[in-house]
Amino acid sequence: MKKIFPILFSFLGILSFSQEVSLETIFSDKISIRAIELYDHKIWYSGTDSKFGFVDINNPQNQKQIKLSEKKLQFRTLAQDKNSFYAINIESPAEFFKINKKDLTSEIIFRDTIKTAFYDALHFVNNDLAFTFSDADKENHLKLAVFKNGKWNSFKNNIILNEGEAAFAASNTNIASTKKYVWIATGGKASRILRMNLKNENIEVFKTPFIQGESSQGMYSVDFSDDKFGIAVGGDYTKQADNVNNIATTNDGGKTWQVQAAGKNAGYTTCVKIKPGSKGKEIISVGDQHISYSSDFGKTWKKISEEKGFFVCEWIDGNNVVLAGKDKISVMKIKF
Template sequence: MARLSWTLLLAITSLANVGAGLSIATGNHSLPRPTWQLLTTGSTARFRGLAPVSDKIAWVSGVGGTVLRTTDGGRTWASVGPAPSSSGDNADVATLDFRDVEAWSAEKAVVLSIGEGNSSRVYVTGDGGASWARSFTNQEAAAFYDCIAFESPEHGMAMSDPVDGKIRLIETRDGGRSWDVVEPDGMAPALEGEAGFAASGTCLATTAGRWYIAAGGVNPSRVFRSGDGHAWDVSDAAIAGGEGAGVFSVQFRDAKHGIAVGGNYSDPAGNIDNAAWTKDGGATWLPAAAFPDGYRSGSAWVPGRGYCDAALAVGPSGSDFTLDGGKSWHRFDNGSFDSVECVKGPVCWASGENGRVARLVLT
């Protein structure tokens, strides 16, 4: 399995101006650039949903009602998505696009499908996908659900594009088995054309009891923030927005320090004004000094002692890392991914188009 030394990353950072070749020459030595270790999934689905539980267990979800799970670090994958029925609620499950998945073990997971009307749904399993319960079906014509996030195995939220001028939220306190619409009174009003992006499952995030929403469609794009998921403020995110452009992913490592990445998905190589950082909980955002090398749809902090300022970002044109909390980004791989998430180890997983799933083990 590919292993990436943090000393190597520091060396790459200090030598970032040498170019984007496959190696870095330092005196008599050549340091290999880190690359993702691709895993064989046996699928050609696009996996925007990604939920690693550990270095061994991970779930991915995507188009065609597809949900896969591995319990051996990605060597083998099982298809465990909701089974279509000849009639009734799940007759059309094979047409669904599961853009987000949350998981806590090899048995328990929640998936969110996106789309207009009743295409936006939530399914929950407690037996590794042997059976699924459909726990939420959108009934609002104006709603279009994008992302789902949990702060604990019991408490979670899912977000939709604005309904009646405000981003719509639903909430569960029983692990996804039932959902209630959050009263919109405390939500900051959305701007005309403002919406979220169902690109990586990270347009909604939660850390340290706080909640964050990434949005775009307006310029500048914005990030919403809340201390309880019910009363919301919003700030400009220092990332260029507009039609198909804005903040695609927001992530916080604690109550103060956060990163936001995005850009314009129709311009995958665009590398200007596509990342920002904050050190005051999202009240103010500053643009990165060195941007990711293209539109980035997903991001993740690296957990563990000694990694507090380290994070990854991925998109169709490649992957980047930061070692200074999002102030500067450095490209290290040119493969296409939509989503990234890191777990203890630290081990980072990525997923994307054509069944692509990969791992990167940091040492």
């Protein structure tokens, strides 16, 4: 790992905006990070070259990094229960790692050796239940795995994806959940919402008005504040300035979607997160060319920074957001 640079306050690209915004880089390394978790006042990450570690939010010099494998694996997933972290590398063979929170020892608890294995997201509904999904097999079956009773198993279902319909391992946020539902956002030549009722495990499939039809298009990230209100973002990573049909919201749990801010947003976006307690009113989003904010349920957006290279974000609290991506982890303070 490269030596951590001194903490610097970076105001590059921060635009005039009714809220006061500052951006502080607290971790630098040669790494691409697309999955983060918050635990014990620390930001935990997984990334390229089998790297896994943490940086302390309050004392950034307190940090640690390990390698989960001697192989140069790429991790784009990370999730946790009360005792452990879990991470799955992209590409086949996909190895499911379990990392002990106390001593950071790790073990491989499941392997997927099918050639088409490519796990796009990993999400814990609660301490006892998690889901992850992979690109489809040759027959286009939806490929889900479920974590129950401390073990991973395939989740049997009869959902057939469209030809060219897959997902993007962009920020580990194309799965979201409440106590009642799990939502999965697909993309590519078709971009749809899959909704599982956790009570009966029935899966419904809903169309969306998102840009779709090419392998680079569709939803990249989804978040829900409750069983009804949700937001999805994405676009086309080959045409990042395009900003039509790349943001949509739902008020009926994903059945129907309304395009928002078409032609009036910052373009391609990889991660969206609703501010806890705001009931969907306040939202942060990032793409690798911008950081944007909405205070009206995603209807309008303000670019609050042109800082580049972030792929994933998460609210620390009501005024602080962690962002991670190419070679860095930063904390943004937003004073309302």
